[in-house]
Amino acid sequence: MSLALATLLYEWRRYMAAVMALALSGLLVLAMTGVFIGIGKGFTAQIERSSADIIIMQPGAKTLFGGPSGVPRRFIPQVYNHPAVDEVQPFDMAGGTFQSVRDVDPTMSQAERAKMGAPKQNFVMTQIIDTNEGAVTIPTDYSEELVDALRQPYTVAIDETTLPKLGVKLGDKALYNGQTVTVAAVLSGYPSMMQPAIVMSRDTLRRVGQADTGPRVGPLMVKLADGSQPEIVSAQINAMGKGQWKAWTRDELAQANANAMFEEGILVIIIGGCVVLGVIIGVAITWQTLRGAIMANIKEFASLRALGVSMGSLRRIVLELSFWVGCVGVVAAITLTWLIGLLASANAVIIALPPILLIIVGGGLIAIAMLSGLLSLGILRKSQPADLLR
Protein backbone atom coordinates (compact mmCIF):
# COMPACT_ATOMS: atom_id res chain seq x y z
CA MET A 1 0.00 0.00 0.00
CA SER A 2 1.28 3.44 -0.81
CA LEU A 3 2.29 5.91 1.87
CA ALA A 4 -0.52 8.29 0.84
CA LEU A 5 -3.27 5.70 1.01
CA ALA A 6 -1.97 4.20 4.26
CA THR A 7 -1.87 7.66 5.83
CA LEU A 8 -5.41 8.44 4.71
CA LEU A 9 -6.75 5.20 6.15
CA TYR A 10 -4.79 5.43 9.38
CA GLU A 11 -5.53 9.06 10.09
CA TRP A 12 -9.00 9.09 8.58
CA ARG A 13 -10.36 11.31 11.36
CA ARG A 14 -7.99 14.05 10.33
CA TYR A 15 -9.32 13.91 6.78
CA MET A 16 -13.01 13.75 7.72
CA ALA A 17 -13.33 17.54 7.52
CA ALA A 18 -12.11 17.53 3.93
CA VAL A 19 -14.22 14.54 2.98
CA MET A 20 -17.33 16.11 4.52
CA ALA A 21 -16.63 19.42 2.80
CA LEU A 22 -16.34 17.64 -0.53
CA ALA A 23 -19.45 15.60 0.19
CA LEU A 24 -21.44 18.72 1.03
CA SER A 25 -20.19 20.55 -2.06
CA GLY A 26 -21.18 17.56 -4.14
CA LEU A 27 -24.52 17.24 -2.39
CA LEU A 28 -25.29 20.90 -2.98
CA VAL A 29 -24.78 20.62 -6.71
CA LEU A 30 -26.16 17.10 -7.14
CA ALA A 31 -29.31 17.72 -5.13
CA MET A 32 -30.07 21.08 -6.75
CA THR A 33 -29.51 19.82 -10.26
CA GLY A 34 -31.23 16.54 -9.43
CA VAL A 35 -34.33 18.28 -8.12
CA PHE A 36 -34.62 20.42 -11.24
CA ILE A 37 -34.10 17.45 -13.54
CA GLY A 38 -36.62 15.56 -11.43
CA ILE A 39 -39.19 18.32 -11.80
CA GLY A 40 -38.61 18.47 -15.54
CA LYS A 41 -38.95 14.71 -15.81
CA GLY A 42 -42.17 14.86 -13.79
CA PHE A 43 -43.72 17.13 -16.37
CA THR A 44 -42.80 14.94 -19.26
CA ALA A 45 -43.06 11.54 -17.61
CA GLN A 46 -46.30 10.74 -19.38
CA ILE A 47 -44.50 10.81 -22.73
CA GLU A 48 -41.01 9.75 -21.68
CA ARG A 49 -42.32 6.65 -19.95
CA SER A 50 -44.78 5.78 -22.72
CA SER A 51 -44.14 3.21 -25.39
CA ALA A 52 -44.02 5.89 -28.07
CA ASP A 53 -40.92 5.43 -30.21
CA ILE A 54 -41.46 8.67 -32.06
CA ILE A 55 -43.24 11.92 -31.22
CA ILE A 56 -44.43 14.27 -33.94
CA MET A 57 -44.80 17.96 -33.26
CA GLN A 58 -44.90 21.31 -35.05
CA PRO A 59 -41.67 22.07 -36.92
CA GLY A 60 -41.01 25.02 -34.59
CA ALA A 61 -41.34 23.07 -31.33
CA LYS A 62 -38.15 22.93 -29.29
CA THR A 63 -39.43 20.77 -26.44
CA LEU A 64 -42.65 19.09 -25.40
CA PHE A 65 -43.95 22.25 -23.77
CA GLY A 66 -41.78 24.85 -25.47
CA GLY A 67 -43.55 26.59 -28.31
CA PRO A 68 -46.39 25.25 -30.47
CA SER A 69 -46.35 21.50 -30.27
CA GLY A 70 -49.86 20.47 -31.42
CA VAL A 71 -50.55 19.46 -35.01
CA PRO A 72 -53.57 19.28 -37.36
CA ARG A 73 -55.65 16.14 -36.96
CA ARG A 74 -55.18 15.29 -40.63
CA PHE A 75 -51.54 14.38 -39.91
CA ILE A 76 -52.69 11.21 -38.14
CA PRO A 77 -53.66 9.28 -41.30
CA GLN A 78 -50.63 10.69 -43.10
CA VAL A 79 -48.28 9.26 -40.47
CA TYR A 80 -50.00 5.87 -40.75
CA ASN A 81 -48.81 5.86 -44.37
CA HIS A 82 -45.35 4.88 -43.20
CA PRO A 83 -45.26 1.07 -43.28
CA ALA A 84 -43.33 0.77 -40.00
CA VAL A 85 -45.95 2.68 -38.00
CA ASP A 86 -48.13 0.57 -35.76
CA GLU A 87 -50.19 3.09 -33.84
CA VAL A 88 -50.65 6.86 -33.72
CA GLN A 89 -52.46 8.63 -30.90
CA PRO A 90 -52.57 12.32 -30.07
CA PHE A 91 -51.23 13.31 -26.70
CA ASP A 92 -54.02 15.05 -24.84
CA MET A 93 -54.13 17.00 -21.64
CA ALA A 94 -56.80 18.90 -19.84
CA GLY A 95 -57.37 20.58 -16.54
CA GLY A 96 -60.18 21.33 -14.19
CA THR A 97 -61.40 21.52 -10.66
CA PHE A 98 -61.24 18.48 -8.46
CA GLN A 99 -63.30 18.42 -5.30
CA SER A 100 -63.41 15.72 -2.70
CA VAL A 101 -66.85 14.87 -1.41
CA ARG A 102 -67.83 13.92 2.08
CA ASP A 103 -70.70 11.65 2.87
CA VAL A 104 -72.13 13.66 5.70
CA ASP A 105 -74.37 11.78 8.02
CA PRO A 106 -77.29 14.16 8.68
CA THR A 107 -77.41 13.03 12.31
CA MET A 108 -73.82 14.15 13.00
CA SER A 109 -73.22 16.97 15.40
CA GLN A 110 -71.57 20.18 14.24
CA ALA A 111 -68.39 19.26 16.12
CA GLU A 112 -68.16 15.88 14.40
CA ARG A 113 -68.62 17.52 11.03
CA ALA A 114 -65.89 20.01 11.79
CA LYS A 115 -63.54 17.17 12.69
CA MET A 116 -63.99 15.60 9.25
CA GLY A 117 -62.69 18.77 7.66
CA ALA A 118 -64.16 20.71 4.81
CA PRO A 119 -64.16 19.16 1.36
CA LYS A 120 -61.08 20.20 -0.60
CA GLN A 121 -61.11 21.81 -4.00
CA ASN A 122 -58.03 21.92 -6.22
CA PHE A 123 -57.16 22.74 -9.79
CA VAL A 124 -55.68 19.65 -11.32
CA MET A 125 -53.83 18.74 -14.47
CA THR A 126 -55.46 15.85 -16.29
CA GLN A 127 -53.40 13.34 -18.23
CA ILE A 128 -54.86 10.92 -20.70
CA ILE A 129 -54.26 7.32 -21.68
CA ASP A 130 -55.98 5.11 -24.18
CA THR A 131 -57.24 1.90 -22.63
CA ASN A 132 -56.96 -0.48 -25.56
CA GLU A 133 -54.35 -3.07 -24.78
CA GLY A 134 -50.77 -1.95 -25.42
CA ALA A 135 -51.83 1.56 -26.43
CA VAL A 136 -48.98 3.89 -27.21
CA THR A 137 -50.16 6.44 -24.64
CA ILE A 138 -49.91 4.02 -21.69
CA PRO A 139 -46.72 4.47 -19.68
CA THR A 140 -44.76 1.23 -19.77
CA ASP A 141 -44.79 0.88 -16.00
CA TYR A 142 -48.60 0.95 -15.72
CA SER A 143 -49.97 -2.42 -14.61
CA GLU A 144 -52.73 -4.20 -16.43
CA GLU A 145 -55.03 -3.83 -13.42
CA LEU A 146 -54.46 -0.10 -13.49
CA VAL A 147 -55.47 0.12 -17.15
CA ASP A 148 -58.44 -2.16 -16.48
CA ALA A 149 -59.56 0.12 -13.69
CA LEU A 150 -59.34 3.21 -15.89
CA ARG A 151 -61.28 1.44 -18.62
CA GLN A 152 -64.41 1.91 -16.51
CA PRO A 153 -66.05 5.23 -17.40
CA TYR A 154 -65.74 8.08 -14.92
CA THR A 155 -62.72 6.69 -13.16
CA VAL A 156 -59.42 8.40 -12.38
CA ALA A 157 -56.02 7.30 -11.10
CA ILE A 158 -53.96 9.46 -8.72
CA ASP A 159 -50.41 9.11 -7.47
CA GLU A 160 -50.11 8.00 -3.86
CA THR A 161 -48.29 11.19 -2.95
CA THR A 162 -51.04 13.38 -4.43
CA LEU A 163 -53.94 11.67 -2.64
CA PRO A 164 -53.65 13.58 0.65
CA LYS A 165 -53.38 16.88 -1.16
CA LEU A 166 -56.64 16.18 -2.97
CA GLY A 167 -58.22 14.80 0.19
CA VAL A 168 -59.26 11.47 -1.31
CA LYS A 169 -58.28 7.83 -1.07
CA LEU A 170 -58.75 4.75 -3.22
CA GLY A 171 -62.45 4.12 -3.91
CA ASP A 172 -63.54 7.66 -2.97
CA LYS A 173 -65.89 9.63 -5.12
CA ALA A 174 -65.01 13.14 -6.15
CA LEU A 175 -66.27 15.91 -8.39
CA TYR A 176 -64.26 16.65 -11.52
CA ASN A 177 -65.56 19.83 -13.13
CA GLY A 178 -68.77 19.14 -11.29
CA GLN A 179 -69.16 15.55 -12.54
CA THR A 180 -68.78 12.59 -10.25
CA VAL A 181 -65.68 10.45 -10.77
CA THR A 182 -64.26 7.55 -8.75
CA VAL A 183 -60.65 7.15 -7.65
CA ALA A 184 -60.24 3.68 -9.10
CA ALA A 185 -56.48 3.25 -8.93
CA VAL A 186 -53.41 4.59 -7.19
CA LEU A 187 -50.17 5.29 -9.04
CA SER A 188 -46.73 5.36 -7.60
CA GLY A 189 -43.69 7.13 -8.98
CA TYR A 190 -45.65 9.98 -10.59
CA PRO A 191 -45.43 12.75 -8.01
CA SER A 192 -47.17 15.94 -9.03
CA MET A 193 -45.10 18.97 -9.79
CA MET A 194 -46.50 22.46 -9.44
CA GLN A 195 -50.07 21.29 -9.78
CA PRO A 196 -51.70 18.02 -8.66
CA ALA A 197 -52.17 15.65 -11.56
CA ILE A 198 -54.79 12.96 -12.22
CA VAL A 199 -54.95 10.36 -14.98
CA MET A 200 -58.09 9.29 -16.83
CA SER A 201 -58.93 7.49 -20.02
CA ARG A 202 -59.56 9.35 -23.25
CA ASP A 203 -63.06 7.94 -23.11
CA THR A 204 -63.74 9.46 -19.70
CA LEU A 205 -62.26 12.74 -20.89
CA ARG A 206 -64.70 12.68 -23.76
CA ARG A 207 -67.59 11.93 -21.39
CA VAL A 208 -66.70 14.91 -19.22
CA GLY A 209 -66.62 16.95 -22.40
CA GLN A 210 -62.94 17.88 -22.52
CA ALA A 211 -61.47 15.76 -25.33
CA ASP A 212 -59.93 17.40 -28.37
CA THR A 213 -62.52 17.03 -31.05
CA GLY A 214 -61.59 19.90 -33.29
CA PRO A 215 -59.21 19.96 -36.27
CA ARG A 216 -56.16 20.37 -34.02
CA VAL A 217 -54.76 17.77 -31.64
CA GLY A 218 -51.75 17.51 -29.35
CA PRO A 219 -48.39 16.03 -30.33
CA LEU A 220 -48.69 12.66 -32.02
CA MET A 221 -47.33 9.65 -30.18
CA VAL A 222 -46.20 7.02 -32.62
CA LYS A 223 -45.49 3.38 -31.90
CA LEU A 224 -43.47 1.38 -34.39
CA ALA A 225 -43.91 -2.27 -35.25
CA ASP A 226 -40.20 -2.68 -34.57
CA GLY A 227 -38.89 -0.08 -32.16
CA SER A 228 -35.23 -1.01 -32.46
CA GLN A 229 -34.21 1.72 -34.90
CA PRO A 230 -36.38 4.76 -34.25
CA GLU A 231 -33.75 7.18 -35.66
CA ILE A 232 -34.07 5.74 -39.15
CA VAL A 233 -37.87 5.72 -39.17
CA SER A 234 -37.96 9.17 -37.63
CA ALA A 235 -35.77 10.49 -40.45
CA GLN A 236 -38.03 8.84 -43.02
CA ILE A 237 -41.16 10.28 -41.43
CA ASN A 238 -39.54 13.70 -41.45
CA ALA A 239 -38.81 13.29 -45.16
CA MET A 240 -42.44 12.26 -45.74
CA GLY A 241 -43.66 15.36 -43.92
CA LYS A 242 -41.75 17.72 -46.24
CA GLY A 243 -41.30 20.20 -43.42
CA GLN A 244 -44.88 20.40 -42.20
CA TRP A 245 -43.95 18.53 -39.02
CA LYS A 246 -40.95 17.38 -37.11
CA ALA A 247 -40.53 13.84 -35.77
CA TRP A 248 -38.43 13.20 -32.66
CA THR A 249 -37.32 9.92 -31.22
CA ARG A 250 -38.34 9.58 -27.59
CA ASP A 251 -34.72 9.88 -26.47
CA GLU A 252 -34.17 13.02 -28.52
CA LEU A 253 -37.23 14.62 -27.00
CA ALA A 254 -36.30 13.58 -23.48
CA GLN A 255 -32.84 15.05 -24.01
CA ALA A 256 -34.30 18.26 -25.43
CA ASN A 257 -36.72 18.53 -22.51
CA ALA A 258 -33.89 18.08 -20.03
CA ASN A 259 -31.61 20.53 -21.82
CA ALA A 260 -34.39 23.09 -22.02
CA MET A 261 -34.37 23.22 -18.24
CA PHE A 262 -30.85 24.52 -18.32
CA GLU A 263 -31.69 27.26 -20.77
CA GLU A 264 -33.83 28.78 -18.04
CA GLY A 265 -31.72 31.71 -16.83
CA ILE A 266 -32.78 31.37 -13.23
CA LEU A 267 -31.87 27.67 -13.06
CA VAL A 268 -28.47 28.38 -14.50
CA ILE A 269 -27.96 31.09 -11.90
CA ILE A 270 -29.09 28.86 -9.02
CA ILE A 271 -27.01 25.88 -10.10
CA GLY A 272 -24.07 28.10 -11.06
CA GLY A 273 -24.26 29.67 -7.61
CA CYS A 274 -24.23 26.25 -6.00
CA VAL A 275 -21.21 25.24 -8.07
CA VAL A 276 -19.28 28.38 -7.13
CA LEU A 277 -20.20 27.99 -3.47
CA GLY A 278 -19.35 24.29 -3.54
CA VAL A 279 -15.95 24.93 -5.12
CA ILE A 280 -15.09 27.64 -2.61
CA ILE A 281 -16.14 25.56 0.41
CA GLY A 282 -14.51 22.42 -0.98
CA VAL A 283 -11.19 24.04 -1.87
CA ALA A 284 -10.93 26.10 1.31
CA ILE A 285 -11.57 23.26 3.71
CA THR A 286 -9.72 20.57 1.77
CA TRP A 287 -6.73 22.85 1.35
CA GLN A 288 -6.55 23.66 5.05
CA THR A 289 -7.03 20.00 5.98
CA LEU A 290 -4.24 18.88 3.67
CA ARG A 291 -1.94 21.62 4.95
CA GLY A 292 -2.61 20.49 8.50
CA ALA A 293 -2.02 16.88 7.57
CA ILE A 294 1.29 17.68 5.87
CA MET A 295 2.42 19.81 8.80
CA ALA A 296 1.61 16.96 11.17
CA ASN A 297 3.99 14.72 9.23
CA ILE A 298 6.55 17.36 8.32
CA LYS A 299 9.37 15.75 10.32
CA GLU A 300 8.74 12.41 8.70
CA PHE A 301 8.82 14.08 5.29
CA ALA A 302 12.04 15.85 6.29
CA SER A 303 13.61 12.53 7.26
CA LEU A 304 12.76 11.18 3.80
CA ARG A 305 14.38 14.29 2.31
CA ALA A 306 17.49 13.59 4.42
CA LEU A 307 17.62 10.07 3.06
CA GLY A 308 17.63 11.58 -0.43
CA VAL A 309 14.00 11.34 -1.48
CA SER A 310 13.46 14.29 -3.82
CA MET A 311 11.03 17.13 -3.30
CA GLY A 312 9.24 16.02 -6.46
CA SER A 313 8.56 12.63 -4.89
CA LEU A 314 7.12 14.29 -1.78
CA ARG A 315 4.88 16.42 -4.01
CA ARG A 316 3.64 13.28 -5.70
CA ILE A 317 2.80 11.79 -2.30
CA VAL A 318 0.74 14.89 -1.45
CA LEU A 319 -1.05 14.86 -4.80
CA GLU A 320 -1.80 11.17 -4.48
CA LEU A 321 -3.18 11.83 -1.03
CA SER A 322 -5.37 14.62 -2.46
CA PHE A 323 -6.61 12.27 -5.14
CA TRP A 324 -7.66 9.65 -2.61
CA VAL A 325 -9.31 12.29 -0.44
CA GLY A 326 -11.21 13.33 -3.56
CA CYS A 327 -12.28 9.75 -4.27
CA VAL A 328 -13.57 9.26 -0.75
CA GLY A 329 -15.32 12.63 -1.08
CA VAL A 330 -17.06 11.47 -4.26
CA VAL A 331 -18.30 8.30 -2.59
CA ALA A 332 -19.50 10.31 0.42
CA ALA A 333 -21.21 12.88 -1.82
CA ILE A 334 -23.06 10.25 -3.82
CA THR A 335 -24.06 8.31 -0.72
CA LEU A 336 -25.30 11.45 1.00
CA THR A 337 -27.23 12.59 -2.06
CA TRP A 338 -28.73 9.16 -2.47
CA LEU A 339 -29.91 9.18 1.16
CA ILE A 340 -31.36 12.66 0.74
CA GLY A 341 -32.97 11.39 -2.47
CA LEU A 342 -34.66 8.57 -0.55
CA LEU A 343 -35.91 11.05 1.99
CA ALA A 344 -37.12 13.35 -0.77
CA SER A 345 -38.94 10.66 -2.68
CA ALA A 346 -40.75 9.70 0.51
CA ASN A 347 -42.03 13.26 0.36
CA ALA A 348 -42.93 13.21 -3.33
CA VAL A 349 -39.87 15.09 -4.56
CA ILE A 350 -37.85 13.29 -7.18
CA ILE A 351 -34.09 13.90 -7.20
CA ALA A 352 -32.95 12.54 -10.54
CA LEU A 353 -29.30 11.48 -10.64
CA PRO A 354 -28.42 10.60 -14.22
CA PRO A 355 -24.96 8.94 -14.54
CA ILE A 356 -23.61 11.81 -16.60
CA LEU A 357 -24.37 14.19 -13.72
CA LEU A 358 -22.63 11.86 -11.26
CA ILE A 359 -19.60 11.64 -13.53
CA ILE A 360 -19.36 15.40 -13.98
CA VAL A 361 -19.82 16.19 -10.30
CA GLY A 362 -17.51 13.32 -9.26
CA GLY A 363 -14.82 14.55 -11.64
CA GLY A 364 -15.34 18.06 -10.30
CA LEU A 365 -14.86 16.94 -6.71
CA ILE A 366 -11.63 15.12 -7.55
CA ALA A 367 -10.46 18.24 -9.37
CA ILE A 368 -11.28 20.31 -6.27
CA ALA A 369 -9.27 17.91 -4.12
CA MET A 370 -6.31 17.96 -6.50
CA LEU A 371 -6.43 21.75 -6.67
CA SER A 372 -6.38 21.86 -2.87
CA GLY A 373 -3.41 19.49 -2.99
CA LEU A 374 -1.59 21.79 -5.41
CA LEU A 375 -2.28 24.77 -3.16
CA SER A 376 -0.92 22.94 -0.13
CA LEU A 377 2.34 21.89 -1.84
CA GLY A 378 4.00 25.10 -0.67
CA ILE A 379 3.96 23.90 2.92
CA LEU A 380 6.30 21.04 1.95
CA ARG A 381 9.08 23.60 1.82
CA LYS A 382 9.03 23.42 5.60
CA SER A 383 10.35 19.87 5.41
CA GLN A 384 13.95 20.94 5.99
CA PRO A 385 16.07 17.96 6.96
CA ALA A 386 18.60 20.35 8.49
CA ASP A 387 15.92 21.17 11.07
CA LEU A 388 16.09 17.59 12.28
CA LEU A 389 19.75 18.14 13.12
CA ARG A 390 19.80 20.09 16.31
Add this chain to the structure above:
Amino acid sequence: MNAHTKVHGAHGDFAVEAKGLVKRFKSGRGFVEVLKGVDFDARHGDLTMVMGPSGSGKSTLIAALSGLLRPEKGQVDALDVDNLWKLSPGRIDKFRLDHCGFIFQGFNLFPALTALQQVETVLKYQGLSKDRARKRATLALEEVGLGPRLHQKPSSLSGGEKQRVAIARALAKDPKILFADEPTSALDGENGQVVIRLLRRAASDHGAAVICVTHDPRLEAWADRVIHIEDGVIVSDERRVPDPNAVLASHH
Protein backbone atom coordinates in the same frame (compact mmCIF):
# COMPACT_ATOMS: atom_id res chain seq x y z
CA MET B 1 37.41 10.46 -9.49
CA ASN B 2 38.99 12.25 -6.65
CA ALA B 3 42.29 11.38 -5.22
CA HIS B 4 41.36 10.84 -1.60
CA THR B 5 37.83 9.76 -0.92
CA LYS B 6 36.42 6.59 -2.43
CA VAL B 7 33.04 4.89 -2.79
CA HIS B 8 34.18 1.34 -2.30
CA GLY B 9 36.96 2.08 0.06
CA ALA B 10 38.61 -0.57 2.18
CA HIS B 11 38.56 -0.01 5.90
CA GLY B 12 40.68 3.03 6.56
CA ASP B 13 40.25 4.73 3.16
CA PHE B 14 38.80 8.22 3.25
CA ALA B 15 35.04 8.46 2.75
CA VAL B 16 34.56 12.14 3.56
CA GLU B 17 37.08 14.92 3.56
CA ALA B 18 36.20 18.52 4.28
CA LYS B 19 38.48 21.56 4.24
CA GLY B 20 38.01 25.01 5.70
CA LEU B 21 34.29 24.78 6.42
CA VAL B 22 32.81 28.08 7.53
CA LYS B 23 29.14 28.38 8.41
CA ARG B 24 27.50 31.56 9.68
CA PHE B 25 23.99 32.20 10.88
CA LYS B 26 22.25 35.53 10.96
CA SER B 27 21.85 36.71 14.51
CA GLY B 28 20.23 40.03 15.15
CA ARG B 29 22.12 42.57 13.02
CA GLY B 30 25.24 40.55 12.62
CA PHE B 31 26.30 36.98 12.12
CA VAL B 32 27.50 34.24 14.40
CA GLU B 33 30.16 31.96 13.01
CA VAL B 34 29.16 28.44 14.01
CA LEU B 35 31.91 26.65 12.04
CA LYS B 36 35.18 28.53 11.97
CA GLY B 37 37.20 26.93 9.24
CA VAL B 38 36.80 23.27 10.16
CA ASP B 39 38.92 20.57 8.50
CA PHE B 40 37.38 17.15 8.90
CA ASP B 41 37.69 13.67 7.50
CA ALA B 42 36.14 10.28 8.15
CA ARG B 43 37.18 6.84 7.00
CA HIS B 44 35.41 3.73 5.81
CA GLY B 45 34.95 1.25 8.61
CA ASP B 46 35.46 3.85 11.33
CA LEU B 47 32.98 4.89 13.96
CA THR B 48 33.99 8.52 14.17
CA MET B 49 32.58 10.26 17.20
CA VAL B 50 32.12 14.03 17.15
CA MET B 51 31.78 15.33 20.67
CA GLY B 52 31.38 18.71 22.22
CA PRO B 53 29.14 20.77 24.37
CA SER B 54 25.71 21.80 23.27
CA GLY B 55 25.81 24.62 20.73
CA SER B 56 29.39 23.90 19.67
CA GLY B 57 28.41 23.30 16.02
CA LYS B 58 28.32 19.49 15.86
CA SER B 59 24.97 19.27 14.11
CA THR B 60 25.86 22.11 11.79
CA LEU B 61 29.02 20.23 10.84
CA ILE B 62 27.23 17.07 9.74
CA ALA B 63 24.57 19.13 7.95
CA ALA B 64 27.37 20.70 5.92
CA LEU B 65 29.10 17.34 5.32
CA SER B 66 25.91 15.66 4.13
CA GLY B 67 24.70 18.29 1.73
CA LEU B 68 21.84 19.50 3.90
CA LEU B 69 23.17 22.95 4.79
CA ARG B 70 25.39 24.90 2.45
CA PRO B 71 28.50 26.30 4.15
CA GLU B 72 29.67 29.80 3.32
CA LYS B 73 33.18 28.60 2.67
CA GLY B 74 35.07 25.38 2.32
CA GLN B 75 34.90 22.20 0.30
CA VAL B 76 33.45 18.77 0.96
CA ASP B 77 34.72 15.74 -0.95
CA ALA B 78 32.58 12.70 -0.37
CA LEU B 79 33.07 9.26 -1.91
CA ASP B 80 33.56 9.78 -5.66
CA VAL B 81 32.34 13.38 -5.59
CA ASP B 82 34.79 16.24 -5.72
CA ASN B 83 33.25 19.18 -3.93
CA LEU B 84 29.74 18.07 -3.07
CA TRP B 85 28.49 21.64 -2.88
CA LYS B 86 29.25 22.21 -6.58
CA LEU B 87 26.47 19.74 -7.48
CA SER B 88 22.93 20.85 -8.22
CA PRO B 89 20.42 20.36 -5.38
CA GLY B 90 18.88 17.47 -7.32
CA ARG B 91 22.28 15.76 -7.66
CA ILE B 92 22.97 16.27 -3.97
CA ASP B 93 19.62 14.58 -3.18
CA LYS B 94 20.60 11.73 -5.46
CA PHE B 95 23.97 11.43 -3.75
CA ARG B 96 22.27 11.11 -0.37
CA LEU B 97 19.71 8.66 -1.76
CA ASP B 98 22.48 6.45 -3.14
CA HIS B 99 25.00 6.65 -0.35
CA CYS B 100 23.86 8.26 2.90
CA GLY B 101 21.97 7.07 5.92
CA PHE B 102 20.67 9.34 8.68
CA ILE B 103 19.70 8.72 12.26
CA PHE B 104 18.28 11.57 14.29
CA GLN B 105 17.52 12.11 17.93
CA GLY B 106 13.81 11.90 17.03
CA PHE B 107 12.65 8.81 15.21
CA ASN B 108 10.55 10.52 12.52
CA LEU B 109 8.53 7.47 11.56
CA PHE B 110 5.24 7.78 9.69
CA PRO B 111 2.49 6.87 12.14
CA ALA B 112 0.50 5.12 9.42
CA LEU B 113 3.21 2.71 8.29
CA THR B 114 4.37 -0.57 9.78
CA ALA B 115 8.03 -1.04 10.56
CA LEU B 116 8.41 -2.97 7.33
CA GLN B 117 6.69 -0.28 5.27
CA GLN B 118 8.86 2.47 6.79
CA VAL B 119 11.96 0.73 5.52
CA GLU B 120 10.46 -0.37 2.20
CA THR B 121 9.33 3.16 1.33
CA VAL B 122 12.88 4.48 1.16
CA LEU B 123 14.10 1.44 -0.75
CA LYS B 124 11.38 1.89 -3.35
CA TYR B 125 12.56 5.45 -3.95
CA GLN B 126 16.01 3.97 -4.51
CA GLY B 127 14.46 2.10 -7.41
CA LEU B 128 14.23 -1.36 -5.90
CA SER B 129 11.41 -3.62 -7.04
CA LYS B 130 8.64 -4.38 -4.56
CA ASP B 131 9.98 -7.86 -3.88
CA ARG B 132 13.57 -6.85 -3.43
CA ALA B 133 12.58 -3.90 -1.25
CA ARG B 134 10.57 -6.25 0.95
CA LYS B 135 13.45 -8.73 1.26
CA ARG B 136 16.01 -6.06 2.03
CA ALA B 137 13.73 -4.34 4.52
CA THR B 138 13.01 -7.61 6.30
CA LEU B 139 16.72 -8.39 6.52
CA ALA B 140 17.54 -4.94 7.86
CA LEU B 141 14.83 -5.16 10.52
CA GLU B 142 15.97 -8.64 11.51
CA GLU B 143 19.48 -7.34 11.82
CA VAL B 144 18.36 -4.75 14.38
CA GLY B 145 16.42 -7.44 16.23
CA LEU B 146 12.94 -6.45 15.10
CA GLY B 147 12.18 -9.64 13.18
CA PRO B 148 9.10 -10.32 15.32
CA ARG B 149 7.77 -6.76 15.03
CA LEU B 150 7.76 -6.24 11.27
CA HIS B 151 4.08 -5.38 11.10
CA GLN B 152 3.81 -3.10 14.10
CA LYS B 153 3.05 0.57 13.67
CA PRO B 154 5.09 3.13 15.65
CA SER B 155 2.26 3.57 18.17
CA SER B 156 2.80 0.02 19.40
CA LEU B 157 6.62 0.19 19.50
CA SER B 158 8.76 1.38 22.38
CA GLY B 159 11.17 4.28 21.97
CA GLY B 160 14.12 1.94 21.60
CA GLU B 161 12.27 -0.12 19.01
CA LYS B 162 11.34 3.00 17.06
CA GLN B 163 14.95 4.09 16.99
CA ARG B 164 15.88 0.63 15.74
CA VAL B 165 13.33 0.96 12.94
CA ALA B 166 14.93 4.30 12.06
CA ILE B 167 18.34 2.61 12.07
CA ALA B 168 17.05 -0.21 9.89
CA ARG B 169 15.61 2.40 7.52
CA ALA B 170 19.04 4.03 7.29
CA LEU B 171 21.01 0.77 7.08
CA ALA B 172 18.77 -1.02 4.58
CA LYS B 173 20.16 1.23 1.88
CA ASP B 174 23.59 -0.16 2.74
CA PRO B 175 24.93 3.39 2.99
CA LYS B 176 28.59 4.17 2.56
CA ILE B 177 28.25 7.05 4.99
CA LEU B 178 26.01 6.94 8.04
CA PHE B 179 25.29 10.19 9.88
CA ALA B 180 23.90 9.96 13.40
CA ASP B 181 22.99 13.03 15.42
CA GLU B 182 22.53 12.33 19.13
CA PRO B 183 21.04 8.93 18.33
CA THR B 184 20.87 7.82 21.95
CA SER B 185 19.82 10.94 23.78
CA ALA B 186 16.11 10.17 23.66
CA LEU B 187 16.72 6.64 24.97
CA ASP B 188 17.47 5.02 28.30
CA GLY B 189 20.84 3.36 28.93
CA GLU B 190 19.80 -0.09 27.83
CA ASN B 191 18.31 1.03 24.53
CA GLY B 192 21.14 3.48 24.02
CA GLN B 193 23.54 0.59 24.27
CA VAL B 194 21.65 -1.41 21.66
CA VAL B 195 21.78 1.56 19.32
CA ILE B 196 25.47 2.36 19.72
CA ARG B 197 26.30 -1.31 19.18
CA LEU B 198 24.34 -1.26 15.95
CA LEU B 199 26.32 1.77 14.81
CA ARG B 200 29.53 -0.04 15.76
CA ARG B 201 28.42 -3.01 13.63
CA ALA B 202 27.56 -0.78 10.67
CA ALA B 203 31.15 0.39 10.68
CA SER B 204 32.91 -2.90 11.43
CA ASP B 205 30.73 -5.31 9.43
CA HIS B 206 29.44 -3.12 6.60
CA GLY B 207 32.47 -0.88 6.25
CA ALA B 208 30.42 2.29 6.43
CA ALA B 209 31.95 5.54 7.56
CA VAL B 210 29.83 6.18 10.63
CA ILE B 211 29.88 9.76 11.86
CA CYS B 212 28.16 9.97 15.20
CA VAL B 213 27.52 13.25 16.94
CA THR B 214 26.92 13.14 20.67
CA HIS B 215 27.49 15.03 23.85
CA ASP B 216 27.43 11.80 25.89
CA PRO B 217 31.06 10.95 26.80
CA ARG B 218 30.15 7.35 27.67
CA LEU B 219 29.69 6.51 23.99
CA GLU B 220 33.44 7.08 23.43
CA ALA B 221 34.09 3.48 24.41
CA TRP B 222 32.77 2.21 21.05
CA ALA B 223 34.58 4.76 18.88
CA ASP B 224 37.62 4.29 16.62
CA ARG B 225 38.21 7.98 16.72
CA VAL B 226 37.00 10.83 18.87
CA ILE B 227 36.95 14.41 17.67
CA HIS B 228 36.21 17.19 20.09
CA ILE B 229 34.72 20.38 18.81
CA GLU B 230 34.21 23.52 20.81
CA ASP B 231 32.76 26.77 19.63
CA GLY B 232 33.11 25.84 15.97
CA VAL B 233 36.73 24.74 16.20
CA ILE B 234 38.14 21.21 16.39
CA VAL B 235 40.16 21.08 19.56
CA SER B 236 41.29 17.46 19.59
CA ASP B 237 41.28 14.41 17.32
CA GLU B 238 42.37 11.06 18.74
CA ARG B 239 42.34 7.50 17.51
CA ARG B 240 41.54 4.82 20.05
CA VAL B 241 40.82 1.13 20.17
CA PRO B 242 37.10 0.52 20.42
CA ASP B 243 35.59 -1.91 22.88
CA PRO B 244 32.56 -3.42 21.15
CA ASN B 245 31.45 -5.06 24.39
CA ALA B 246 31.50 -1.92 26.50
CA VAL B 247 28.56 -1.37 28.77
CA LEU B 248 26.47 1.77 28.91
CA ALA B 249 25.52 1.46 32.51
CA SER B 250 23.02 3.75 34.03
CA HIS B 251 20.34 6.03 32.81
CA HIS B 252 21.73 9.43 31.91
